[in-house]
Amino acid sequence: MILHEWYRSVPEDLRAGLRALLDDAAGHDAEAGFPRVRPDDGPDVHHLVVHLLPDEREVVEDRGVPVLAAYLQLRVASDGTAVARYVVRPDLRSRGVTTLLFEKIGLDVHAPDGWAGTGAREVRIWARGDHPAARRLTRRFGSHDISRTRHQWNLLAPVRGLRRDDLLAEVPAAAEVEVRDVTGPDEPAAVRGMLGTLAGDPPADGALVRVTGRSGVDGAVWVDVTADEATEYGTAGRIHGPAVWPDGRADATRAALLVAAMEEIAGAGLPVAALVVDGDDDRLVHLTRALGFVHERTDAEYLLR
Template structure:
């Protein structure tokens, strides 16, 4: 019913079909907030420390049983394996072919044995991880059927900025000697230096630092940096005021809120977050969105105090041993 073969780089025809597939899926899944694959991942090649493999899954158009019906790409899997054999998976099925058993059939044919010689399916992967964003019934069914463990969670939170459910944004008293600098672009040289300084003293795990670095490299938006009386950056908030529809409302994202370890617990995080919410509100957003780790008690408490509410949950699934917690964006 399906056919597929690993490759280091997609052939031109397959690449064009896969690019069309991920674009159609991104548009179809936007409101639900499901996982999406960026076009740059479809054209990615292996690089130092990362082996990239592509899998275009094909079937007869309409899943026809007739041999004269042409093959089309119905799903795509992207795998990035590091030098330790840790494999990060991204997978998407074309909207026209969902709920028809494509993912189940693929797992049944390929298996999930990561201990065989050569790793999973000969890719070198000794363990696998994949994030499923949104409450996705297909992901839940698939992982339950094949006993794939969940190892981490994220929440998407929302906060009303206008309308009848919007709580006023009260001023926050900052720690003595701390000031919030003017809004600057994410790619501003001063912003980049300040973010690097804060991240270096944040105590964030390497996997999360790597995800943040990747997001910054391809991201947009602005940052507000908090500095102490010596001028040293103590924290930052990264926000993207770009408006997009979300449940018939205009929404914008807060991408990251990071403090150095010594600056936590004194109100600086609340001050940065309130400033970001003010910027998004003034840019026309009706709601603000952000993701947090629900196991981070400080982040959960802060967001609740500022009237954020949980909207959705996301799950990271894992096959094999991988001891470091997963990063997220």
């Protein structure tokens, strides 16, 4: 049996336990590169905290004491579109917590006050690793409009001992594109305007930026050498992008930006570069393969509407 409660701000008496749950999940999922969830408050944020009551048949020290089992964070925009992030305590996964939760709160986004009273009319959530539990959930609640809308590939490329000439031999057009640092006073705004074209989460504050285009910005890539992401090949630096304006030189621009980002990560002494790409972007997928990236994990976005 589960207990659940919605909050607009996480109560003080739950914060310590929730932080412990999220820290435990972050440590458990770190090697897979899953993003860390934080219980941030805000005017558009709803928090759902889930407790699990121990099965009476189990031998436990604190029989009947609820265990903090899961946390869902929902950010609802003024138009009713919402983005959810969800974490289940690692030692309680595959116990049916999520199925029980949605059986209790339902998935009705047509109610006058939106899903579960949050005002959400459309909810998007990513299944990192496209976990089988996510697909089971869509089958279980097949009468509702839950669909797998898109997928992303998480890629890794070794960069230790990187030779720029070797990369350019695979994508020679990249050598014709000048890549530089952000310089002009108007460029940061143009770079921020490209954020919407990026795959994955926005880059961390302080990430280095490289851009192309002598007059204005034609493309940009963000490089975070402090991401501290554990992989089976060692600690990775994270590449966000590349984002480019679509034109006849888009492929060459993306290639040049990726080469510059890989050089940045290698120069920081890191052994591997991590990158997320849209699995349906065949041209970019082909380009990353030419540059030595290999598939690590597939993430899938699910939509409830």
